[in-house]
Amino acid sequence: MKSIGLPVALTAAFAVMACVAVDPTACAQQVDSMAAESPAAESQVGAGDAGLVVVTGVASGGKLRKLDSAFSITTASAEQIQEARPSSTADMFKIVPGVTPDPTGGQTGANIYVRGFPSNSDAPFVTLQVNGAPVFASPTLSFLANDSTFRIDDTIERVEVLRGGPSVLYSNGQPGMTMNFLLLEGSEVPQGSVRLTTGTGNLERVDAFYGGKLADGWYASIGGFRRVADGIRNGGFPADDGGSLSATLTHTLADGKLLFYARATDDKNAFYTSLPVMLQSNGSLSTFAGINPLTWTPLSNATRYFTLPDGQSGDLAQGRGARNLLLGADLERDVGGWRVLNRLDYFRGDQPTIAMFSGPSVVGLGAQIAALAAAANANPALLAAAGRAAVSGSAAYAGSGQPVGTDTETVQFGLWDVDKRVQSLTEELRLTKGLFQGHTVTGGIFLAHYSSDDLWNLGNDLLMDVAGNPIRVTLDNGVEATNPNGFTSGTTTYVSDRGVTSNYAVYLADEWAWSERLKLDAGVRYEVQNMNFAIAGTSAGYVGSDPLAMFNYGTVTPNGTSIAYDEHWTLPSFTFGGIYKLRPDASLFARINRGGQFPYFDQVRGSAPELPPPVTRIEQAELGFKAVTPLYSVYGTLFANQFDNQFQYSRNFAGVPQNTIGGSRAYGVEYELALRPLRNFQVVWSGDVLHARYRGYDDQVNPGINGNMIQGQPASQWRLTPSYLIPIGDDTLKLYGTYSFFGAHWDDQQNTDHLPGFYDVDAGALYRAGEHWEFRLSALNLTNQVGLIQGSVGRAVAVAGSAPYATTVRTLFGRDVQLSVKYSF
Template identity: 45%
Template sequence: MLTPLKKKAKHMKSQNKFLLSSVTLAVLTLMSQAQAAEAEAQAAATATTPAAAPAATPAKDSVAAELQTVVVTGVAGARGVRKLDSAFSITTANEEQLKAASPSSTADVLKLVPGVYAEATGGQSGANIEVRGFPSGSDSPFVSVQMQGNPIYPVPTLSFFEGSSAFRLDDTIERVEVLRGGPSTIFSDGQPGATMNFILKKGTDTPEGTIRFTTGTGELRRVDLFYGAKIGEGWYGSVGGFYRTTHGVRDSGFPSDDGHQLTATLTRKLDQGELTVYARSTDDKNAFYTGVPLISANEGRGISAFPGFDPLKGTLMSNEMRRFTVEAGPGRTLNYDLGDGRGLKATVFGAEFDQTINGWNVSNKFNRFDGDMNTIAMFTGNNPLTMGAYKAAAIASANGDAAVLAAAGRPATSAAATYLTGGAAVPDSTQVVQAGLWAVAKKLKSFTDELRVSREWIQNNTVTVGAYFANYTSEDEWYLGSSHLMTAVPNASLINVRLNNGVVVSNNGKEGPVFFAPNASYDGSNTAFYVSNEWKVNDRVKVDAGVRRERQKISGSVSNLVSGDTDANPLTVYNNGTSMPSGAYTALSRKDTATSFTVGGNYKLTKDSSVFARANSGHTFIAFDTLRNAGTQANVDDRSQNPTPTVKQFEVGFKTVGALYSAYINAFHTQFDGIAFQQILANGSILNSVSGSKGTGLEFEIAVRPVKNLTLSLTGDYQKSEYKDNPATAGNDVQRQPKLQFRFTPTYKIPLGDDNSLKLYATYTSIGARWADQANTQYLPSYRTIDAGALYAIGEKIEVRLAGTNLSNELGLTEGNSRLTGASSGPINARPLFGRAVEASLLYRF
């Protein structure tokens, strides 16, 4: 008799066998029908050749544009392929679709993409992004962010860096393409998860200029500019950017976002080719938001507001703590500003070249990134408690420390707590919270280059050979810890605590030392060669395959750490045990090689509908953080603790576009082996583990146009993804990923005559329940939000837009307390959605 666990395993094996069989059957179908379908396809093409038609209506225009949408991400040829004819899952969004989505950050754009869940509640930077079935606990290890087809930084994530933080949205963006899995394991940086490629606007024969003013919640003031035009025979240029300042939805009392950006392109049209050079400079300061006090009931199933704290608009940050000091060592103090947050001060310079020469297509893309991506931010720690409880714990801790007790000469029997400002006593009933003010300096540099050569060596069969090179560095200086004691209210006040035996527990609010202070220099290089073949069997069937061989070399010089008292006074317990570099360094390095492949095919059912199937195998390499965490070369070389993760993916999909509907639907299965996880707790200890995962699911993007000017869109995914291989977590749901998420968006356009129109749109979003941790103890409830907007077009020159997000003020959590383990009821720290926000903008075209 089968136990429930064995039944579940048998059921999952059956599902996997069924999906694998489906993939096999789909590929065999593509091949078996190839020759038989050729004559029918030619007849269908002749029958569907359109005659001259009258001018299309706006609805027909949008359908026609979708039919002709060409994607360049994950495609061997630099000139792309029609989206409907691609044999992989890819989501596209043009400029208007991006604006209508009202993304709060670059990462928030991914809410348009099924199979991806982006936690964008930290602000402009520092998102956590999860990809269908891929196990990740924070940041975005399986999402690469590209500009013009090249990764901005070739490693998708490091501690205190994730790719979307290196990119800012503005009106210089023409569109975005987001590829999931598919052939991305072969090209560029070989990302097996999701590749987010932003395409810039370029100058054209028709001059185009826009200026847009935006205001809204949080005293938002923003201006966007763009101009592109022909500047000479065969020469085109564009320039644009933004300036913005705002206090944000969560007003800390100082600007949460304050910065600007400038982007320019220069294009030279060539005979059968094109060369584009681009540059972007960004200087943007962005406050970073972590958890706020909340009340948890039934171990997280029920979440409510903490008394006196608005979880939708409040933040603990305040002007009182904005500028803080870190005690880095004896006689060494460093000053920081929370207003700098997780900002970006960087330049990107790149070029893309595409040329056909005697039947050979040669393309090359390179870029250079140089930027400071520092993190100056508050990180919440232990759950809220009363001032009385804190004082009792402080007395017990001081009396239990032999060195402190000896220096004091007698045990403490009482504690006095006073506000930093004004010096009034803090009542024992006051709710307080501890939060670290962390400072991480991170200077990143990289150079990437990808060269491809393609040729149709026999009729309808094209071979592409390519090479990818990357060099990248990171200079790090960390000061984690510096816990501060403050009131559990918005714009908190700092608290000083002293014991009656002379022990100073909290000074200027600081009640804990720096607990981790490494500084390090890292260097990495990546070299990959690949070959891809695409065979157009006939007018209906196209198959492709590719293989990639890749090598990575990384090295680092990491400071050794010692622990000490910065003022040699054991009675000032807030700086006892401060972590600091010893002056000695450990040199660490590692080399890895891996092979990836992909094979897929597309079968055209009709001119504008098709099915596809694909299988691929990819990998990720360890990164600089592994060197730092390992500590010794022996640990770095231990592949049982620091493996090279591999991932296998299988997909079958269906695509169609017509006057009344569009549909992009695909089923997927992933198998992930060996990935290392790290979690830094509030007390400075680090948890490490290694797990694999498996996932099966369905993604969908569907649009229905039942009547003229009305579109009903539904996007989302259902998945069942769980850990495997690690006995401590095997069978648990992959953390942070909902089983079901979807977004329903109705759009209605009202023509008003004389080229005027009013477009109304709204989005209902449903995010299913998730687990915040691998152990599946921290429950994150499901939530639903409503966004809406209106766009009033006045002729061809003026647009007025009004948009609102989270209009229902839904209290949904995107993150639990990542600094603690286990479930908790009562007061907790967690990160919720931003509350209701409204923006209004005025755009003028010239």
């Protein structure tokens, strides 16, 4: 079936919304107006937490007290976002109990693990929303997790993070975690701010916002940021260079609101992977060959501009940047006795990945030459061209030509170049009506149409010393083991494809107020996904004219054929829950749901056309308690989930797919606890305890997985955050900090790659001078901990009790200090 064009769909959808907004009598009969809007969520966690309202996960799309919600949700105001000091968009997820963002790659491209949800890369169980609409319809694609599409700045009013619960019904049906950023809008009272920030890595950043009234019933805002930084891992060129610009236009109606928003991002972000370390016999880490794991990077001006063996050139400063545009429109009003909520957004972007991906482990140059010689001798064509077998070889630095000793420690980096161009259009319409006593019914549709055009050039293994200098190797029989730039191979994985997916969902929900204390809700959803996917066929062979050029053998190139997929899946989902009010400030809630996840392009690419990947089935159960008093706040949830038919797709160092199909079971408790024993003093403790194991794998096909811990997720992780507000005349000084603990965990499904636990300390101070000025000093990883969330593709890590072992891992960045000055008006 031919898909409707994105421009046509956009025009039609905006026209319908404008019709209903401006002249409802032309579309339906106008009736009673909506309730007045509740005030914005309070900026400080405390006794006022009892009045916090949320919109994410609410059936009608309206506002609901957080305390009265029958699901788990975490909120943060603009000030709380600043205090969390996320190093990236993904790092914002650290405020959510049991969620593990991996900030080691830099500003973008993080793997994000959700408690009890198995994943091995990217963020398949995370959806990023702006004003309730998904930025990109699919939660993840290879080289494109949702966090890469968005940057946090001062145009954000607050953020809400929903876990599971009713999310399987609404929007894109995300069963995992949905992070919803609510944008600041203009209001009756003009307001604005300018923030200047400097810090570690030669950071220079400016944030600005202004919003106000245009005319009666019309309001606008504009804001954004511009930033340049060399980065903590300074490669000699700007690691982060760019910014974003955001604008809103709001029109208030007698019975609702119409909102338009636009957000443009143009940002370059260097991407970091693993680096050499030593794992000691007790499981701890130490530096390797004088390399500081907190600041080291193989990136430098010597390697920034590169030419691959196939002649393709690039710039490592592009990293995993973004050049994208987001347009959206929201309509809320009453029409014909129904409350109408319509959300529309369109996203398009160029999301490249140009980065070095580290290889299996660190080895001496002598061993590298021996391995290259053995590989050359095993190649009949090379052996024939050389006339004899290689016994040894010589090495020199690619840049200077200076000889390199065989005792030099070396590592291989795959220089990967991925061009990714994506588009996404989503439309959600909800209709809500109180039908009879105590019952409120919501019906809705969700439509999504998205595409991805990819060109991948993976492999391109570059031999380097541990200081990041490329090495050229020539064997003693004349074979060139590397090209002049130090590449031991060309492209080992070549991908050229275009995929288009359309999703159609319909849902129905009923909220039933059984009594003043007890409220129940239930809902069902049925969704269809259609995918058309065309992939260029490839072949591996020799390219070039020199038969002694070993690096040209095994190069993968397109062969003129193609593989076409035309797939169709369906997914029914449901949820049932309720909340019982024990007293005005305390409630119990319970919920079960069943949903799932459709296959996405990369999973289909990794499977045969006659054996497409299945729909992952996910069942969840929650039992929670909420209470807020002036002395304490408690949000605690017992949870359990089960996965079946989960297709996990990943690639090794060479870019070769490594796929598994199975399931898992998990249970545990997550908590957000706050204690306020003294005036202006608060301690918040949040985290989770988790028991999660793989199950359902075929031991003949995927041995050694059943019964193992889910990778990337420890049995326990938690954050302790004290804060103290000190009045100083008309000014205030707030001191705050966070101690985080992340337990030991495994980095693979087979539980062979062990990563030790670690702690982290962050701290900050905020001085507010009068009504207009604020001065903030903050630091991440204050004590320079070498923490590991993720390892390196294809490497093996020794466990405690073994001999010291050289390896490559991804570590936290070193101490990051920032100073900012903000003027509000």
